[in-house]
Amino acid sequence: MADGVKPRVKVPKSASAGEAITLKTLISHPMESGQRKDGDGNVIPRSIINRFTCEFNGESVIDVTMEPAISTNPYFEFEATVPEAGEFKFTWYDDDGSVYEETKAIAIG
Amino acid sequence: MEFTRRETLAVGGAAALVAMLPKGAYAATTEEWIAEFTGGADMADAGIDLTAPEIAENGNTVPIEVSAEGASEILVLATGNPTPGVATFKFGPLAASQYASTRIRLAGTQDVVAIAKLADGSFAKASKTVKVTIGGCGG
Numbered sequence: 001m002a003d004g005v006k007p008r009v010k011v012p013k014s015a016s017a018g019e020a021i022t023l024k025t026l027i028s029h030p031m032e033s034g035q036r037k038d039g040d041g042n043v044i045p046r047s048i049i050n051r052f053t054c055e056f057n058g059e060s061v062i063d064v065t066m067e068p069a070i071s072t073n074p075y076f077e078f079e080a081t082v083p084e085a086g087e088f089k090f091t092w093y094d095d096d097g098s099v100y101e102e103t104k105a106i107a108i109g
Numbered sequence: 110m111e112f113t114r115r116e117t118l119a120v121g122g123a124a125a126l127v128a129m130l131p132k133g134a135y136a137a138t139t140e141e142w143i144a145e146f147t148g149g150a151d152m153a154d155a156g157i158d159l160t161a162p163e164i165a166e167n168g169n170t171v172p173i174e175v176s177a178e179g180a181s182e183i184l185v186l187a188t189g190n191p192t193p194g195v196a197t198f199k200f201g202p203l204a205a206s207q208y209a210s211t212r213i214r215l216a217g218t219q220d221v222v223a224i225a226k227l228a229d230g231s232f233a234k235a236s237k238t239v240k241v242t243i244g245g246c247g248g
Contacts, residue, residue: 020205020206021205033214035191055201056203059201059202059203060199060201060202060203061200061201061203061204062198062199062200062201062204062209063198063199063201064196064197064198064199064209064211065196065197065199066196067192067194067195067196068192068214069187069190069192069194069195069196069213069214069215070195070196070211070212070213070214071169071170071171071211071212071213071214071245072169072170074211074212075210075211075212076209076210076211077209077210077211078198078204078208078209078210079204079205079206079208080203080204080205081203081204081205083203
């Protein structure tokens with residue numbers, strides 16, 4: 001696992017049923033592209049997060065396949081519909097097999 | 110060990126072939142990415158929006174936005190990067206709109222291309238030229 005990987009997501013605490021809300025996610029990760037070289041001219045091996053998904057109560061909101069051209073600390077902003085109270089689940093898949101998860105509950109009100 | 114002229118040519122030729130192979134197999138071009146995504150279908154110019162800055166001072170983080178009403182997938186490519194792939198967004202049933210915003214790396218001044226697969230199965234393409242002052246691919 002890359003060091004210091006910390007997911008951060010911004011989800012409103014409540015929404016009215018059927019409302020479209022904006023979600024913002026950021027995860028701290030170096031996203032080493034595999035193109036850079038170190039001081040001795042050796043290529044630094046690729047190490048990125050290659051997939052990000054967001055689900056609400058098990059139903060898919062967005063599924064992103066990422067390539068090395070995504071910046072360090074990948075940031076995503078997108079919109080989701082909230083049909084009922086429940087939980088957003090955010091998952092990031094690292095090249096090294098690690099999986100980072102974050103969940104946020106949202107109420108109807 | 111001594112080589113005849115003929116053997117030398119054969120060995121040199123084989124070595125050159127081997128040296129060329131990995132590159133050809135590895136470097137997928139923008140056209141190949143597009144062909145794989147669309148299956149060679151025609152692309153309309155309308156139906157997708159791509160927002161990117163005209164000038165990016167730092168190629169390491171260039172904010173972009175894509176949106177395409179009713180799209181199931183959006184592919185983003187950076188045509189001038191060492192590897193053109195950037196990201197593929199797949200929208201699920203709970204996506205309120207087919208919109209996403211992220212930050213990408215650009216190696217230099219180039220065209221950023223977004224292709225959407227629309228609800229009726231057709232494809233739409235948008236592209237935008239971004240001028241990059243400092244490239245974002247190291248090296």
